[in-house]
Amino acid sequence: MQRDTNTMNSLDRRSFLGRAGGGLGGVALASLLHDDRLLAKETVNPLAPKKPHFAPKAKAVIQIFCPGGMSHVDTWDYKPELEKRAGKPFDPGGKLQFFASKPGKCQPSYWKFKQHGKCGRWISGLFPKLSRCVDDMAFVYSMVNKTALHGPAHFMMNTGFIFPGFPSMGAWVTYGLGSITENLPAFCVLPDLRGLPPGGPQNWSAGFLPAVHQGTTMQLRKNRPPINDLFPDPKAGITKSGEVAGRELLSVLNRRHAASREGNTELEARISAYELAAKLQLSAPEVSDLSGETEAIQKMYGIGQKNTDAFGRQCLLARRLVQRGVRFVQIWCGSENTARIKPRPNWDSHEDLFRDHSHHGPVLDMGASALIKDLKQQGMLDETLLMCCTEFGRQPAAQGGKGRDHNAGASTAWLAGGGIRGGVGYGSTDEFGFKAVDQPTYSYDLHATSLHLLGLDHTKLTFYHNGIRRRLTDVHGHVIRELLV
Numbered sequence: 001m002q003r004d005t006n007t008m009n010s011l012d013r014r015s016f017l018g019r020a021g022g023g024l025g026g027v028a029l030a031s032l033l034h035d036d037r038l039l040a041k042e043t044v045n046p047l048a049p050k051k052p053h054f055a056p057k058a059k060a061v062i063q064i065f066c067p068g069g070m071s072h073v074d075t076w077d078y079k080p081e082l083e084k085r086a087g088k089p090f091d092p093g094g095k096l097q098f099f100a101s102k103p104g105k106c107q108p109s110y111w112k113f114k115q116h117g118k119c120g121r122w123i124s125g126l127f128p129k130l131s132r133c134v135d136d137m138a139f140v141y142s143m144v145n146k147t148a149l150h151g152p153a154h155f156m157m158n159t160g161f162i163f164p165g166f167p168s169m170g171a172w173v174t175y176g177l178g179s180i181t182e183n184l185p186a187f188c189v190l191p192d193l194r195g196l197p198p199g200g201p202q203n204w205s206a207g208f209l210p211a212v213h214q215g216t217t218m219q220l221r222k223n224r225p226p227i228n229d230l231f232p233d234p235k236a237g238i239t240k241s242g243e244v245a246g247r248e249l250l251s252v253l254n255r256r257h258a259a260s261r262e263g264n265t266e267l268e269a270r271i272s273a274y275e276l277a278a279k280l281q282l283s284a285p286e287v288s289d290l291s292g293e294t295e296a297i298q299k300m301y302g303i304g305q306k307n308t309d310a311f312g313r314q315c316l317l318a319r320r321l322v323q324r325g326v327r328f329v330q331i332w333c334g335s336e337n338t339a340r341i342k343p344r345p346n347w348d349s350h351e352d353l354f355r356d357h358s359h360h361g362p363v364l365d366m367g368a369s370a371l372i373k374d375l376k377q378q379g380m381l382d383e384t385l386l387m388c389c390t391e392f393g394r395q396p397a398a399q400g401g402k403g404r405d406h407n408a409g410a411s412t413a414w415l416a417g418g419g420i421r422g423g424v425g426y427g428s429t430d431e432f433g434f435k436a437v438d439q440p441t442y443s444y445d446l447h448a449t450s451l452h453l454l455g456l457d458h459t460k461l462t463f464y465h466n467g468i469r470r471r472l473t474d475v476h477g478h479v480i481r482e483l484l485v
Helices: 005-010 013-019 030-035 080-084 130-136 150-159 169-177 200-204 240-259 265-288 295-300 309-323 353-377 443-453
Strands: 060-065 113-116 121-124 137-143 187-190 328-332 384-389 411-416 436-438 463-465 468-470
Touching: 060 150, 060 169, 060 309, 060 353, 113 130, 121 130, 130 137, 130 353, 137 436, 150 200, 150 443, 169 187, 169 328, 169 443, 187 309, 265 309, 295 309, 295 353, 309 328, 309 353, 353 384, 384 443
Parallel strands: 060 328, 060 384, 187 328
Antiparallel strands: 113 121, 137 411, 384 411, 463 468
């Protein structure tokens, strides 16, 4: 049958993709074009594995982010002075200006603290399961942020800058090291099922790095694929014979389209996504199918229980992704701020901290403790860096009697596995937990330490942009060697 070349020449790329069914699934066969060398040209894979600067301790990172501002003085940072001064005016000296309230009275933790493990670290009663993992965990008690606004503070913790548009840590990691697997994205993001966090996808953006390094979102929902638009619409009516013709036509369109657009990283990323899509149609459903995991493992993660099921599935999926070669996985324990939902869907506890943290604490406790234990059982903890952080902490004084206001001057982050020395602490806050006084630590230092464990020198991992050599740690940052094995 003779093809109508005029029709082929007049049909632009967008029209073809629309007729093919739309979405990644509609063009997944582009992977076959690559195998048959039918694409516009053979290009260097931007996600090909790269050599680190030096021998790494960790191969992959799993980051748990708790949006909203977890209260450090109710969780990890024990302050007996608050118990002594309970109900008395909060007066640490100097002029006080809180984010959304006037300083109230000293409010001790809503949960009792006890010492745990061989290391004797103090952990609040909110985390009974994580308290049994304390000898594998290292705590940074002196985290500081530059802002008490949720969105900019999220950007700071994820990208090193309070403004949007800069590459996230996951993007920098894949830029520096490439991918271990060809069948899954190098950087996966598992948002809370209730919605995106403050700042949305900017938190896992590639910024000015090649777009191929941005995070790929995955979610485990009933009767839905883990990645949106992974499969073509059944109504599209794509047949096998149509697929063969489509391959030829797509190769022509790709040649024409890419030839005049060299250096367009968004186009390169899109084509790479099309190539990966065919493989994802097999690998994504397989990795997200948790039914093959033992009943004991699923129970350990809290799967099947009302409040812990969703986050437990995320944590188990994170282990499965890293197990299959994904380089960086980010899990979100909480979504966008809203005071209308009770309890709040994140850790932002202005009105009633006991209510909100009582909901999220057991969720994090179950999932994160299971992840530590599971990685250990699988022999993966030594080469997987697990880190948990929030954008800022909360005030030692009460807000409105039951809540706590934002506190950019102090929060706690913890790390485990991947070259981390368990049971240790770094830095400290004052007697109230109001501000970091010993070894104030910014995202730069946390990022520099994480990159170091992956075998990357944070001062050498750079990208030339707008006349300057940019890096994740800007012009700051140092490796926190006290945390390392």
